[in-house]
Amino acid sequence: MHRIVVDAMGGDHAPDEVVRGAAEASLALTNAEIILVGDAAVLGRLLPRMRHDGARVRVHHAPAFVEMDEKPAEALAAKPEASIAVAADLVARGEGDALVSAGNTGASVLACARRWTLLTGVRRAALAAVYPTELRRGEKDDPFSLILDVGATIDATAEDLVGFAVMGSAYAKLISQNRRPRVALLSNGTEAGKGPPEVVRAHEQLVETTELNFIGNIEGLDIPRGVADVVVTSGFVGNVVLKMLEGVSETVVRLARYAHKERLAWRLGLVALSSAIDQLKEVTDWQQYGGAPLLGFTHPFIKAHGRSNARAVQNAVKVAHKALAGNLCGNIARTMAELDERAQRRTTSQGDVVGA
Amino acid sequence: MFRRISKLPVRIGERIGLFEPATPQLAPGERLPKRTFRWDLDKTYLRTEFDSLKDLAKSAIETAADKQAYPGATALLRALRQDGNRICIVSGSPTQMRQVLAAKLALDGVEYDEFVLKNNLKNILRGRFRALRAQIPYKLPAMLSSRINVPAPSEMLFGDDAEADAIIYCLYADLIAGEVSLTDLERVLIASRAYDDDAERCLDLARRVPQAKAVTRMFIHLDRRSPPMGFRRFGPRLVPVFNYFQAALVLYEDQVLTARQVIFVALEMLDSGQFALGHLATSVQDVIRRGRVTRESALRLTEEAAEAARSGALSGRSDLPPFEKIAESFRERVRELGGTVAPEPAVAEPLDYVRLVDEEHEHRHRRRRQGMG
Numbered sequence: 001m002h003r004i005v006v007d008a009m010g011g012d013h014a015p016d017e018v019v020r021g022a023a024e025a026s027l028a029l030t031n032a033e034i035i036l037v038g039d040a041a042v043l044g045r046l047l048p049r050m051r052h053d054g055a056r057v058r059v060h061h062a063p064a065f066v067e068m069d070e071k072p073a074e075a076l077a078a079k080p081e082a083s084i085a086v087a088a089d090l091v092a093r094g095e096g097d098a099l100v101s102a103g104n105t106g107a108s109v110l111a112c113a114r115r116w117t118l119l120t121g122v123r124r125a126a127l128a129a130v131y132p133t134e135l136r137r138g139e140k141d142d143p144f145s146l147i148l149d150v151g152a153t154i155d156a157t158a159e160d161l162v163g164f165a166v167m168g169s170a171y172a173k174l175i176s177q178n179r180r181p182r183v184a185l186l187s188n189g190t191e192a193g194k195g196p197p198e199v200v201r202a203h204e205q206l207v208e209t210t211e212l213n214f215i216g217n218i219e220g221l222d223i224p225r226g227v228a229d230v231v232v233t234s235g236f237v238g239n240v241v242l243k244m245l246e247g248v249s250e251t252v253v254r255l256a257r258y259a260h261k262e263r264l265a266w267r268l269g270l271v272a273l274s275s276a277i278d279q280l281k282e283v284t285d286w287q288q289y290g291g292a293p294l295l296g297f298t299h300p301f302i303k304a305h306g307r308s309n310a311r312a313v314q315n316a317v318k319v320a321h322k323a324l325a326g327n328l329c330g331n332i333a334r335t336m337a338e339l340d341e342r343a344q345r346r347t348t349s350q351g352d353v354v355g356a
Numbered sequence: 357m358f359r360r361i362s363k364l365p366v367r368i369g370e371r372i373g374l375f376e377p378a379t380p381q382l383a384p385g386e387r388l389p390k391r392t393f394r395w396d397l398d399k400t401y402l403r404t405e406f407d408s409l410k411d412l413a414k415s416a417i418e419t420a421a422d423k424q425a426y427p428g429a430t431a432l433l434r435a436l437r438q439d440g441n442r443i444c445i446v447s448g449s450p451t452q453m454r455q456v457l458a459a460k461l462a463l464d465g466v467e468y469d470e471f472v473l474k475n476n477l478k479n480i481l482r483g484r485f486r487a488l489r490a491q492i493p494y495k496l497p498a499m500l501s502s503r504i505n506v507p508a509p510s511e512m513l514f515g516d517d518a519e520a521d522a523i524i525y526c527l528y529a530d531l532i533a534g535e536v537s538l539t540d541l542e543r544v545l546i547a548s549r550a551y552d553d554d555a556e557r558c559l560d561l562a563r564r565v566p567q568a569k570a571v572t573r574m575f576i577h578l579d580r581r582s583p584p585m586g587f588r589r590f591g592p593r594l595v596p597v598f599n600y601f602q603a604a605l606v607l608y609e610d611q612v613l614t615a616r617q618v619i620f621v622a623l624e625m626l627d628s629g630q631f632a633l634g635h636l637a638t639s640v641q642d643v644i645r646r647g648r649v650t651r652e653s654a655l656r657l658t659e660e661a662a663e664a665a666r667s668g669a670l671s672g673r674s675d676l677p678p679f680e681k682i683a684e685s686f687r688e689r690v691r692e693l694g695g696t697v698a699p700e701p702a703v704a705e706p707l708d709y710v711r712l713v714d715e716e717h718e719h720r721h722r723r724r725r726q727g728m729g
Contacts, residue, residue, distance in 0.1 A: 054578075055599055
C-alpha cells in the first residue's frame with residue numbers, strides 16, 4: 001500500500017478543494033492511503049461532507065501553514081509546524097511514501113530539500129514543469145512536454161544537466177507511458193557546439209549515453225512545437241522560459257477576450273472556432289496533468305498548480321501513486337548508477353591507455 | 357413419508373413465494389431477549405450490485421458460495437447473537453431467493469431468528485408494480501410485526517446508504533417510541549405511494565406495537581461512500597460507518613461488544629485481504645474525528661485488547677506483528693489528531709418524514725434518470 005501525504009492547507013483553494021481532490025482519490029486508488037496534513041479541526045469538518053473512504057484517508061494535525069505569497073525561508077523558519085514542513089517530515093521519517101502540495105512552491109521545495117536525501121548519483125534535484133505542445137506523445141497521447149529544471153536551483157553544471165536528462169526521461173517513460181522519450185538540451189542553436197560551456201559538455205556526455213533517446217540541442221521555439229518530450233536546462237533559464245511561455249498564453253487569451261468585445265465579426269469568428277477552442281482547452285488542460293514533479297530525491301514530490309481545484313489535486317495524487325507504483329525513484333537511481341559505472345570504466349580505460 | 361408429501365405443496369409455495377413462512381413468536385414462558393438486532397441484507401451484509409439490470413440478473417443467479425459478505429460483518433453478527441440476543445433479517449430481496457440466501461448465511465455460520473423477504477411475485481400477480489420498489493410500505497410493517505411478536509427492551513438496526521434505510525429506521529424508532537402520531541404516519545405512507553390496504557395494515561400494526569424508546573443505535577453502512585455529514589440530521593443515534601470495524605468500535609463504546617469480540621471482527625477483516633492494519637487504525641481515527649467514539653474509549657479498547665491478546669485472542673496469528681506494535685500504531689493515529697476536540701454529534705431534532713420521503717423519491721428518480729439504478 002502506498003502512503004501519499006497531501007499538504008491540505010497549500011494552494012489558492014485550500015483546504016476545501018485539496019481535501020475534495022484527496023477524498024476523490026481515496027475512492028479511485030484502492031491500494032493507497034492518503035494522509036492529509038493540516039488543521040485537524042478544519043479537515044475534520046470538511047471530510048465528512050465529501051464522498052471518501054474513511055479507512056483510506058487519515059488526518060495528521062499541523063497547526064500552521066505557509067501562505068502563497070510568503071518568503072519561503074522566512075516562513076519555514078517562523079512556522080516550523082507549518083503543514084508543508086510536517087508533511088515533508090512525515091515522508092522523511094518513513095511514515096509516508098510521496099508528497100503532494102499545491103502550496104507555495106519555494107517553501108515546498110525548500111521543505112523537501114532540507115529533510116529528504118538525494119538519490120545516489122544525483123547531485124541536484126530538479127523541479128519539472130509541463131507545457132502543452134502541438135504533438136502528442138506516448139501511449140496516452142500526452143500533449144505535454146516536460147521542462148526541467150524550472151527553478152529548484154539557479155545554475156547547473158554539465159553533470160547536473162545529464163542528471164536532469166535521466167530524471168526527466170524516467171518520469172516521461174512512467175507517467176506519459178512514452179517508451180523512448182526524446183530528450184533535448186535547450187540552447188541558442190541546434191549545433192552541438194552552441195551554448196555555454198556546461199551545455200556543450202553536457203551535450204558531449206549525453207551523446208554517449210545509450211540509456212536515453214538524446215536528440216541534441218533545441219531552441220526556445222521548438223518547445224511549443226513539441227520537438228522534444230523532455231527539455232533539459234538550468235533552473236535559471238528554465239524558470240525564465242516557463243514564465244515567458246505562460247505570459248504568452250495569457251496574452252493570447254487576453255487578446256481573444258479583447259477581440260470578442262471589440263468587433264462583431266471577430267466575435268462571430270471566435271464563436272465559429274469555439275468547439276475547436278474547447279477541444280484545445282481539453283487537450284491542454286493542466287488540471288488533467290495534476291502537477292509537476294520535484295525529481296532527484298528518494299521520494300517523489302508532486303507540485304500541483306497553486307490554483308488547483310479538486311480535479312487537479314486528485315490527478316496530482318494519482319501521478320504520485322503512479323510514480324510510487326512504477327518505482328520512479330528506483331529507476332532514476334538505477335540509470336544514474338549505470339551512467340556512473342560507464343563513466344568510471346571510461347576513466348579507467350583512459351588511465352590504462354595513459355599508463356600503457 | 358405421508359407427512360413429507362403432504363407438506364410438499366407448502367414447501368413449493370414457500371419456494372416460489374406464494375406462501376410466507378410463519379413469523380416466529382415467543383413460546384409460552386419464554387423470556388424476552390435482551391436485545392434485538394435487525395439487519396438488512398443487500399449492501400449491508402452482502403456485497404450486492406443492483407445498479408443495473410445486468411447486476412440484478414447476476415445477483416439472481418449467483419449461488420450461495422458466490423455471494424460475498426462484507427469483511428467483518430459475519431464476525432459481528434456472530435458476536436451480536438451471543439447472550440441470547442435476537443437477530444432479525446428484513447431484506448428487500450425477493451422470497452424466491454430465500455433458499456440461496458439462507459444457504460449463504462448457513463455457510464457463514466450466521467444464526468438468525470427471523471428472516472423476512474419481499475414477496476414480489478405476489479405483487480406482480482396482483483398487478484401492484486408500485487410495491488416492487490417501495491421500501492417503507494414493505495419494511496416498516498415487517499419490523500412492526502416482528503416487534504409485536506417479540507418486544508425486546510433494546511433494539512439496534514443495521515442498514516445501508518443505497519435505499520431509504522436511514523428514513524425507515526428512524527421512522528420505526530420514533531414510531532415505537534410514540535413520537536410519531538398515526539396521522540403523521542398516514543401522511544408518510546401516502547407520500548411513500550403505499551397501496552391503501554398496505555397502509556391500513558401498517559397503521560393497524562402501529563396501533564398495536566408495544567411502545568418504548570427501544571431503538572438505541574442505528575448503523576448505516578456507507579456502501580456508496582455517501583458523505584457521512586448527510587446523515588447528521590438523523591441525530592447521534594444513527595452512525596454512518598465505512599466498515600464493520602467502525603460499527604464494532606461504537607458497539608464497544610455502547611458496552612454491547614467486548615474488546616475480544618472487536619478483535620474477532622478486526623481479524624476477519626484482515627483475513628479478507630481487503631484491509632490492512634493501517635486501514636483499521638485509520639478507521640479508528642475517522643470515528644473519533646466524527647465524534648462517534650471518544651479518544652478515551654479507543655485508548656481503553658487498546659488496553660483491553662492487549663489484555664485479550666495476552667490471554668490468547670491472537671494465538672496462532674504469526675502473520676500479525678506483536679500486539680504491542682499494533683496497539684502503538686492505533687495510539688499513534690489518535691495522537692495524530694493533536695489536541696483537536698471532536699465535534700459534538702448533532703442533537704436530534706424532530707424529523708419531517710414526509711419531506712424526507714419526498715426528497716428520497718426525487719433523489720432516486722434523479723439517479724435513475726442518470727442511469728445509476
